[in-house]
Amino acid sequence: MNTDNTKSQMRKGMLEYCIMLLLRHQPCYANDIIQRLHEAEMIVMEGTLYPLLSRLKRDGLLGYEWRESTQGPPRKYYVLTDDGQEALRQLDASWEEILRTVNILKLEK
Amino acid sequence: MNTDNTKSQMRKGMLEYCIMLLLRHQPCYANDIIQRLHEAEMIVMEGTLYPLLSRLKRDGLLGYEWRESTQGPPRKYYVLTDDGQEALRQLDASWEEILRTVNILKLEK
DNA sequence: TATGAATACCTTGTATCGCAAGGTACTTTA
C-alpha cells in the first residue's frame, strides 16, 4: 500500500480549510503559509499552494496586496474576504461533521 | 462557492479510512456500508463505493466472501486482511496528524 | 410460466485536486 498517497488523498480539501484558518487573523504570503503549516505538521508543496491560492482568489474568498520586502522581490499577501469568512464558517461545519463521523466509527463495537 | 464540492473534496481519502474502520470488527457488503456510514452522517454513492472496494481488494487490504441472502441475490461480504489491519494503523496515525494540525491552527492567535 | 420490481454488483466519463518538475522575473551580492 502506498501510505504517502493515502495521506496525500486524506489531505485533499483539508488543505483549503487549513489555509483559510491560517489567514483568519493575519495576511500571509506563500512562504509564510508553507512555514506555518510546516510548524503545524503539515507539508505543502509550492506547486500545490499557488494554484490553490489563485483559485480561492478567483472564487472571491481571498484577496491580496503587494508588499515590499526588505530583502528580495515584493510579496503577495493574501487576506480572507468577507465571503471567505463565510466560507470558512461552512468549512468549520464540514470539519465538525467529519470529526463526528470518524468518532462514531472509532467508538463502534 | 460550491459547498458541496468542498465537502466532497474534504472527504477524499477520508472515505477509505472510514470504510476500513467500519470493517474492523465485522464483515459488510456494500449496502451495509452505505447504511452504516449514513448513520454516522456520511453519504456515499454506489459509484464511489464499488470502485473503492475493488481497489482495496486489489491492493490486498480487503478480502471478501459470497454469502447467500434470505431475499435477493448473493452478497459480497468484505473483510479486513492482515495487511488491511496494518494499513488501518497507518491511517489512524495520518488521521491523528491531521487532527493535530487543525487543532493547532484553530487555537492560533 | 412469464413478467416486472427489487436487489446487488459493476463500468464509464467528467471534474477536481495534490504534486513533481520546470519556468519567469526581480533583487542582492560577490
Place this chain on the structure above:
DNA sequence: TAAAGTACCTTGCGATACAAGGTATTCATA
C-alpha cells in the same frame, strides 16, 4: 556583470468522488 537567492506561476500526471447507466439474480404476482 554574473551568480545566487527569493518569489511567483504553469504544465502534465496520477488519483479520486460522483453521476449516470448497465448487467445479473431473485422474488412476487398475474
